[in-house]
Amino acid sequence: MGREEFISFYKPLLNFTDDEWTRFINTMESRLPSALRITNTKFKNKIEIFFLKEKLISKNKFFRDVYDTVHKGTSHKDFIINQTSVGHIQKQEIVSMLPVLLMGLKENHSVLDMCAAPGSKTKQLLEKASLVVANDCSSKRLNILISETCKIPHASYLVVKHDASALPVFKTDFDRVLCDVPCSGDGTARKNPQILNNWNIGSAANLSNLQYRILKHAINFVKSDGLIIYSTCSLNPIENEQVVLKAIMQDDLEIVDLRKFIDHNISKDFVMRDGIIIKDENGLRTNFEDLKKCIRIYPHDNDTGGFFIVGLKKKSVQEKDFRPKICKNNFCEITDECRSKLEKEYSLEKKTLICRGKNMNTIYETTPEILSTINNSKLNIMHVGYKIFEQCNLNLSGYRMKNVFNKNFDVEISGSEPIRAKMVYKEFRKGSVVVRLVDFDVLIGGFSYGNKISLYISNNLQKALLDFFN
Template identity: 30%
Template structure:
């Protein structure tokens, strides 16, 4: 992580956050239950639930037992989803009746969130290239009782077209440096070889997403890593080819802007329209989000 010292403000707070346990957050499945009813039911079982200040359907949970071990969880009343992972779908803004593609979807946190925003109306294609991980995706879609989802297994970079989707989410496979609170071995940072290999794949995924969205449609690119090669550099790759315009996005939480440069590499001021989340911003994981629009 040392190579990020120059870009991460308040380095000491960043490290302190990495060493704290990650708060548990749940997202109410509003297709099945009202947030206040869920809160009452879980509090009756001894959990303490505090709504997030920026999303009243989500709660910070404290309890003696794992929050995944309740009847309400198995009934699909909620999804355990880390706070920063709620943001990419907020940036995407799916609407009822739309055609949406989630290109890298397993295990389905963002797919099921999209379906909620769509009020379960329209078509949501949830794709992943891993048959094993798709089992978890199917189980979550089923558990939450969602009907607008079709699950597909394909390499996202070769996903068949033409597509003509209203919105596409690319929650890309990444080196995961942002989840170092959960996986301490990541605290020393990913190897540059891994970062470079993933950056090539991520560029291909994002190019394909921009081919699959309709002209004027939105693509959100997100990762849970801090490596600029997997974030700003991937976005710059499609901007340089004129495949997309970057739409500046203001998340409802403390954040940093995308980098306009890193070391010798210059990404340009435009990249400040993207968003960087660090674990000390609001006690979450870390990640990157960029909202792109395909030119008309």
């Protein structure tokens, strides 16, 4: 068991030359370079300028908006911590970005992330897709996911907790279904050297049945012209090509070559290897050439972790058996009385506002599509939309804006002093206000006392904003 078993299994399987095998195993035993991604917010350009000006980190040569965190420095460390805390930066391994980058995602697409936690790929999805449902079976990991993904508000977002292989069927199907399944993770050995030390073939064999069941179940959620993305951070064909082959042979699926979705976000120099032609469950070598359309990422090719990814689609249209009990659940729309109070203070337009049961302390914004989805008694719902109002005693509505949704603003301010003080001395009518921060072209909430305005700025946001004045 361990490194020797890893070598005896993979060396004949991968069929590298002696020189390439040496490079492969040396890379597997070296430290993984860290990377970060600049998220798509109004702060994106400012962060890019900061990085280039300070020359603290360098652009990744393969991926757009990705930087290699190779340089050290206190200012660099503090800046990244502050911007990460509010969602402007995401630390993420390069290969883990591939499933979202290679799924041909469009802005009008809906996506189901079946094994979502801790959420780095979910955050990628939320930046582009019109609707995202994230699922995981671990409460602890889901708490991390919710905390991370809610740094940036998204109304059309739902988090549920289920075993991915038994996730209840939804009323509507999805354009994309991501199955980034639990795996043995030997592709991540550069982050965790103990993986090689403890490696054994049984780890993969024990997981392959669960991986297949999740992939098979994904068929119930994807549109007839949609796409399933299956991925692992394992190099083992037992968890990869063998699972895919079983799905193709038994479940009316066919492989889609995801290379066709390569665009300006990925360099053509990024090496993607073909899938391996493997033996079937009876030990017979298959001639299923389509397995070559699978994508393998080897650590020594691009100085990354190891990864496997493949696209699958239905061969034929299947009838859906959907019989949920439509009923009230933990979340419901706010009362007419509450909406009436809010409309006296805020311009709500036609926003879909909900609360958790009878608890009116926090009000969430979501979308009609998500509201329809959550009316399913079988769903174990953990989070919906984003927090838009919190109870307070400052105004007649009894609520203050948690996140600003207005396109218009009442007051403009500039400079660092109001941000440091979380206060600006300015005469304005009493009540809730929307303040534009001129230096960033972003809006925040506040409350005017008549002669001064208190700014709703969290400590994390305060630090992130002040970074650009230092």
